[in-house]
Amino acid sequence: MVGIPQAIIPALREHLATYVGNEPGALLFPAAKGGPLRRSGFNTRTRWVDVVRDMGMPGLHFHDLRHTGNMLAAQSGAGLKDLMARMGHDNVRTAMIYQHAVRGADRAITDAIDRHINRTDDEGDNGSAGVLAPVG
Template identity: 45%
Template sequence: MAAFTGLRFGELASLRRRDVDTENAALMVRRSQAEMQTGALFDKAPKSDAGVRPVAFPAELLPDVKQHLDGFAGPGRDGHVFLGPQGGRLRRSNFRDDWVNARTKADIAGDVHFHDLRHTGNTLAVSGASLRELMTRMGHSTPRAALIYQHVVSGRDREIADQLGSMIRKERGDVDS
């Protein structure tokens, strides 16, 4: 999900079931999780007003998203989509081992950080998307001066996600890609 939406760790960690639209293959980013030095977790507004946004994801991921919601997410509309290993809130510290294990299993060498998936998502989405569309998708508010009068073309976020889905189908070897 991180690679195909470009969401930040805190945005993913704060997602609730009600933020996942399985009919339209989209997430609604409303908040971001932060951690105090004491270890206390709390939800806060995203980094900027631009951070509150819908983000479409490839429809090809829907079966996996639904399976995840059914088997791993917290209960109820306000249940967290991603949980820690003991069923509590996801923390960077309790995710680190899972991240290292996933990198090892995928044979990804080097010092690759989770945030690099955000860069991957942005890079994958670049093809055919305007700078303004990418800024909207990623929740960026700058460069404001050059883009203040540009508007996202309606439906382009879906097209971006569909293009990412085409990449998934091609990688999986699906015939219709």
């Protein structure tokens, strides 16, 4: 089971009401004629092409949405195992790719350290000196 962000529930409800039948086993993303989507031709012969063009994002592939979700999950600070579970992967390497891509946290940490080091005496520094040492 994977949690669904509250922000997308209205759009999901609209999609269900518009495109998904009421019968048990109805497809969540049916093809134009009601059958299952097929990978072949998806990005050339379906309404998807028109929709992404109208959004100003021609060339966006359906699988790109998965990458976006994985990046957002990694940005949350989720641990490796939790990220793997959400992504549905048992491969540590794949989850680490997303974690590495969002390592902007390193910049935030570095900036916080700089702010601490560069405090003036009247900002609460106890007077003890610090020395930066090169790493690596």
